[in-house]
Amino acid sequence: MPTVLIADQMSARAEQVFRDHGIAVDVRTGLSPAELLAIIGQYDGLAIRSATKVSSEILEGATHLKVVGRAGIGVDNVDIAAASKRGVIVMNTPYGNTVTTAEHAIALMLAAARMIPQATMSLKAGRWEKSRFEGVELYQKTLGIIGTGNIGSLVIARAQGLQMRVIAYDPYISKARAADLGVEPVDLDTLLARADFITVHTPLTEATRHLFRAETFAKMKKGAILVNAARGCIVDEEALYAALQSGQIRAAALDVFCKEPVKGDNRLLDLDNFICTPHLGASTEEAQVNVAIQVAEQISAYLLRGVVQNAVNLPAVKEEDLPLLQPYLNLGERLGLVLGQLADSGLREVVVEFAGEVAELNVAPIVTAILKGILQVVLPETVNAVNAPFLAKDRGIAMETRKRELADELRSRVAVTLRMDNGSMTAVGTLVHEHEARLVQLDGIDIEMGLSGHLLYLLNRDEPGLIGQVGTLLGAAGVNIAQFHLGRERLGGRAVSFIAVDDAISDALLQKISALPGVLAARMLHL
Known part of the structure; x- marks a missing residue:
């Protein structure tokens, strides 16, 4: 019989739900970190609100823990990375309040x-x-x-x-x-x-x-x-x-x-x-009951039937497929993050095209990772590998997936197109050295760059002196340039720059750069 610990104050309905499902449950609230660490190894599931901090140390001692359920939306009191490494699923209840x-x-x-x-x-x-x-x-x-x-x-x-x-x-x-x-x-x-x-x-x-x-x-x-x-x-x-x-x-x-x-x-x-008011948005009797019931039902469903709902850290991939798919999941999410931060109008459709070796894989989890990247720009607390397709559907976003043979030297290619109310935008990526994500094309302009860190994106007219002006502004503001990636469609046409910087730049500096003659768009991307 699975055993669950309720470690924070919540409606008594949660305890009843567990018992109705035949799950043993202990209610021990107000535990210190040392007290929680001393007993957490006994439990398969942990139900919390915001008071209990599920740190990497707690997770290290949670030798039997399979799932953490948060009665509420925010999971910043849970070390998600540590939980993922230990195979512990972290769930929240985004709709109860x-x-x-x-x-x-x-x-x-x-x-x-x-x-x-x-x-x-x-x-x-x-x-x-x-x-x-x-x-x-x-x-x-x-x-x-x-x-x-x-x-x-x-x-x-x-x-x-x-x-x-x-x-x-x-x-x-x-x-x-x-x-x-x-x-x-x-x-x-x-x-x-x-x-x-x-x-x-x-x-x-x-x-x-x-x-x-x-x-x-x-x-x-x-x-x-x-x-x-x-x-x-x-x-x-x-x-x-x-x-x-x-x-x-x-x-x-x-x-x-x-x-x-x-x-x-x-x-x-x-x-x-x-x-x-003192953060009372979710503070009603009904909401507290709703999230308590929801978290208990979700934990029970996973422990008894393996059903995952509202997980924030679970790729929808079979365990045996994960090592091969993981680099593409990372590539897909980062392409989504790039496009999500560059999009500036209503999103109508996402089209994903797979070519080469990746087209032979189960691409559904990659599509989900792409959606997660796009949507988490504005919904980071509710988007995960489980609910991203449903969130897209709820927002009226259509999906299309294509596969084709690869006609160039790349082993695999993933192209993501956002179709918006005022046009479209396409990002193409691949893997190098088997696992490193690279952007190789943006809106038809060839450019190769890594997909991580703080990136200053510029769309500009291909004119002499502009890059020097941008560098001067960054230098005067004390911003260190780590890498500079350039691409252009043709001489005198549109050009794209991605400037990797050590720290995010200020809004004021971004406005100065945007005002430079020849600059068509400037954005700060965070990957």
Whole structure:
């Protein structure tokens, strides 16, 4: 009989689910790392929330552990790499708290619009200040929503029920999916300029970190209201303070912060037009029950039947096939990461073509790895080898896979094409030395480069002096260039550069590079 340890406080329904499945379960919460290490070797499964830290040391002592299940989305308290090395599957429950988080975002929006917390405190202090708390209606206002995934789509439906006009910014939403949701897809600058209310529903990535900063607030419609119930650090809190204090935006409501728990030295707490909650997005009775039941069902299904759901570290590959496929899984994911970070409009279709030796393999896991790379740019906490195809389908992204013979000197070739609302983009990769991933072509331009580290991508006109200007800007900013990869379609035509740097460059420096004559596009890629 499998044995499971519930190591964090969660609904008693989880324990009951395990017992109903005939699984022995112990509930021991509040254990110190030493106490957990002393007993973890007894268990086949471990159910946790955010308190328990599943470190490499804990996993080293987990001699019988087969699965860790997180009742919630984030798994940053689990050493995923160490778990993978030991063959321990790590699962999360990404869908158990979507409704409660969506409702909380709407609640924050209403509270900020009508100044409900401020009015409550005033009245409790013995004051009757009707004229001070004149709010604004949501009816017929424009809501700008950033991110249209599971939670974002629920917020859209609820906002439409309040008869709001909804516009959406999401690089991965197709026109068809936008039509299904009943929203108008727009670029970020358009959303900022038009929205009366803005709510954020994206994960925290390099692309979304400080998405709302001084420049962003300056582009927002004056008097708009910002809501963030997604992740801390998406909003630059110092820039938000300045925007609130100056009146550039009317109000803001945050459920998440860069540093939690929030202490009294956070200047936002001093502002009358700022409201907040202590990360309560998932804190409802229903959500806690849902994630507890879900994690218990998932762990039980794996321990009893080998069924894997919402795994964050399991390639969908048979064990005997993994050594041969692993280099291609890595290549596919990295090609996806490149294209995912370069895409700038609604994604409609992904076409993958395999040629040469790789075409003789089971390519389905490679396709999944490519999708994982593309989607994890915006959904890193929910995308894995199991759910990537379902997430793509939910977002209206079509898939096509082709195989053909290879007509050049390469042993294998993987070509990935993204078809978007405003065009297409293709990246071609291969393996060298049996296992090293290489990009060999981008949009018809031959270029050979490794797929790792921080890469500055440039698309420019092939003109003398441009590379020198870029190098000068990087050098002046103290950025060390590790490698420089160049390619061009023809003399005087388009050219592509990938500049490997030791550290990511700042937004300000990227803007300077983008402004150089001849530069058509500049992006910072993180692989």
